[in-house]
Amino acid sequence: MWRWLHPYAKPETVYHLLGRWLPWVTAGAVLILGGGLVWGLLFAPADYQQGDSYRIIFIHVPSAMFSMSIYVSLAVAAFIGRVWQLKMADWALAAIAPVGAVFTFIALFTGAVWGKPMWGTWWEWDARLTSQLILLFLYIGVLALYYAFSDNRTGAKAAGILAMVGVINIPIIRYSVEWWNTLHQGATLTVFERPPMANSMLFPLLTCILGFALLAAALIFQRMRTEILRQELRRPWVKNVLQVSPTTGEQR
Amino acid sequence: MTQPANWSALTAVMRRDLMVVMRRRSDILNPLLFILIVVSLFPLAVGPGPDILGRIAAGVIWVAALLSALLGSERLFREDYLDGTLEQLTLQPQPLALLAFGKIAVHWLLSGLPLVILAPVCALLLKLPIAGWSTLLATLLVGTPILSAMTAIGAALTVSLGRGGALLSLLLLPLFIPLLIFASGAVEAALVGTAAWPQVLLLAGLSLLTLLLAPFAVAASIRVSVN
Amino acid sequence: MTQPANWSALTAVMRRDLMVVMRRRSDILNPLLFILIVVSLFPLAVGPGPDILGRIAAGVIWVAALLSALLGSERLFREDYLDGTLEQLTLQPQPLALLAFGKIAVHWLLSGLPLVILAPVCALLLKLPIAGWSTLLATLLVGTPILSAMTAIGAALTVSLGRGGALLSLLLLPLFIPLLIFASGAVEAALVGTAAWPQVLLLAGLSLLTLLLAPFAVAASIRVSVN
Amino acid sequence: MQFESWQAFIEMGGYGFYVWLAFGVSFLAMGLLVVQGLRARSKLEREFVQEQQRQQRLARRQQEVS
């Protein structure tokens, strides 16, 4: 069943394949996300309860959404790397994790900033907030382990194991936090009660979500290419790739 | 490959580790005293008001458990790695996961068990209301093995790095958090009079699951580190 | 024997230790993250009610300081002892106490300094009332060097024993207790509006004294351990 | 267009500080991510060139020796 993957599993092939897609994905990300944000900031109506502060939603919600799905993809990559001994899946950790970590950070930060006008506090030990914070720590842990080893391959394998252990924990964390918080205090601070969203707000939001997805893909592709090169630095094919433009990096 | 050989290797690993730590009989007391001291730090740090103390008691005892697990983590594999024991272990005919289980068990004996034993004293020192005692004990009993197993995974992953505890703690503490929440939540529940057993049962289930899976994760990590 | 030679040896010791821990530039973050995680453990353990959190905040941050000192303690001398670096250090022409001072400084850089830097964030996370912030910062600044110095003494004494952290903590924690009492007392004073500077000054005095004497104690302990 | 003036757009109905802080930091973070990615790539290229030069140096020295 994995046989069909085989020709694609060659680092060189993947490198060039990603290189071919990268410009398109990047262009799409810039256009769609830019459009979505302009739409959201300039044209969407103000919220009748929150006024214009709600416009933070156009970054907060997409980044929060993808912060979690990216972690799942991280674990899937680690699993493939472990079970099918696909080195490149392990390397993908290094491409995926930083993007996920930054998305998580953005969700946290925009949430905190939004919380100040809405809830009157920057930080609250609310279930969602807490689990997002832990998610950030998990990302950083995977990254720290990946780069802690001087031998790239060993680092990739070790981080893969950690990513898998971490993902088993994600639902547990989620559940525990949710449950812990409601026990201690009533639902005074649940993430805001919103009226059913008007289309004039929903459509820019959906555009932004799509834009974030493309952005994540573009970032990951670019990093994956670098990572493939790093891991294969001493292989002959890399010599060809890098010597096309030894100094300027035109070939990127 | 036969059962008895596996068993003797498991006990050999455990006996060796225990002997190294307890060259002297008096060393058995060290983990106990460590926990006592950590727990008695808190009344000093937060002031002795019984109302506050009682409310944070379960949390504090659980934090002490995490710390005692973390403090014992470096010794789990590091010296074995440096002196070549770890590579010999990977070459034994017994499954490495079995030997890893032995390591986890030793870690628990040296960090988890003392806490379980001392829990009543700690509860007394921190003025935990009586209603919470049995639940606290139950959570410790089923929860500390999870700590040991997770610590072993982290320690095995970082053993070849030799970089002090900061990286290790970074990896482990997020994984410990659910445990902390469930456990202190259970005691809280007992204190306010609602049923604590669902959480305790949940912890027990998690514990079993972890003990079943962790040895394999540890074994895989050791193989990665020894390379 | 000349001043510059002493200076270069001191920096060499410090640079070596720092490099071992921070192979990469990004490793600088690890101690910071460790502190953040430890501090965020507490709200999870004791529940998020802001009234409780604020009252125990200073104590918790100080307990985190102790722990981060203890966790870094094994790495202070143990590997140097095992690989022969420690015996080379005792044979250098420079006074061993000077090199010991270097070790203490590194330990502080890796465990005390991150805490001082992150203190505002920690205070925010734990909802410490604004009135206590400056005092907390002051106590940390003058108090954490004492922690590092004491830890170094304990670590040097136990380095040849190879017996994990429990014995070490046992030696050290009683020494830390006065520190904890003064520091959290000072913050408490600031919170209720009385003068905190007497305690802070006292801590500063203690700190100077310790930093002056500890290197000699560490040097003597190293010589005993290397034998 | 929801805002009458540039000024109103900046003020965001009184929430300007929060909205622009959130957007600013988010874009800063993403920008740093992009820059870091590109720099990692060019660092790799530099390393590669250095490595090649080192190989040549070593080869030359080996020839001198023999």
Added chain:
Amino acid sequence: MSTLLDVQQLASQRAGRTLFADLSFTLNAGDVLHIEGENGAGKSTLLRSLVGLVELQAGTIRFFPEQLPFAQEWRQHTLFMGHKPAVKAELTALENVRLQAQLTAVANVDAWQLLETVGLLGLEDLPAGQLSAGQQRRIALTRLWYSKAPLWILDEPFTALDTRGIDLLQQRFAEHTAQGGAIVMTSHQALTWRPEQLKRIRIQGGEL
């Protein structure tokens, strides 16, 4: 003359350098294979890759009797000793020997006898860390006296031993090969004993 080990076209790279490539050899009962090479040539890497401690670049390794299917089975037929002695400094010589034997699942070793054989009698109660360098090596080497593994893979077994110790060890090697065992070893010192079936392989090491 039965074959114990068959190695075909082994290749290994470390940090981008090819240490050896296309290395093939067969080991029969009674063989002693002395692997030679300069510091950093790749001798230890070769031995470690034979037992699976290092990943191989290419090549096949077959242990005989081949009907043994699992990794765990051939492990029982192989004894590996690397540069590090795996002796616990905190435990006494006696404890070290006993626990090591239990770990390798050999029941009923006479630890006292073993200590006498390697010349450590009278020192059994000292923590191994306080013994001299050669004495610590001797503790590790006791494994050779009770191991039932036919294939021994020894990395620099003579390190830190005095001449009497080296002679003792070579005697044991002779016994082992006479009983149908085989030995793969490295050493920078020449053997003073002349095995009947001595093979040598020289590894050149990679180009820098």
Added chain:
Amino acid sequence: MSTLLDVQQLASQRAGRTLFADLSFTLNAGDVLHIEGENGAGKSTLLRSLVGLVELQAGTIRFFPEQLPFAQEWRQHTLFMGHKPAVKAELTALENVRLQAQLTAVANVDAWQLLETVGLLGLEDLPAGQLSAGQQRRIALTRLWYSKAPLWILDEPFTALDTRGIDLLQQRFAEHTAQGGAIVMTSHQALTWRPEQLKRIRIQGGEL
């Protein structure tokens, strides 16, 4: 011919056994003192007690020039290398060499040159822990190439080195003694070099 070291009636006990007693010798410029003895005889103990790492039972040790009054002064005139290499596995060869030199307060060593001398060029960027056993020893041995100490005290300097490495080291020994230095060393391997002023002392070791 100036005297560098004068040792009178040294005695040492370890764990209740007398390792040596009444040991006296003098070391002049150009001398090589080879201390012999079986494993556990007490060679390392002797060397370590010369530099004060082990407490003496009895005897006097005098370093010359004697007008140097403080312990710190003779330390600058002595270089000791024991069984353990004091090489940090986490640091690269280059970093190890540089930091070691700074520690011994020798300014301006050319670390690259040193690495080339001991044959490690091209490996300077690998963490020392990944180098081969002999290569790690070589890192530690670079100290011999810049040390200004006249008296060298070396415990088993040939461990893990290949024959070329041993030759290189002996060359350096010859240079050192020719310049008026002196060497106290132990080794279970015979010297292949014949120093002009070779002395031997054989330690019998205590009765068990």
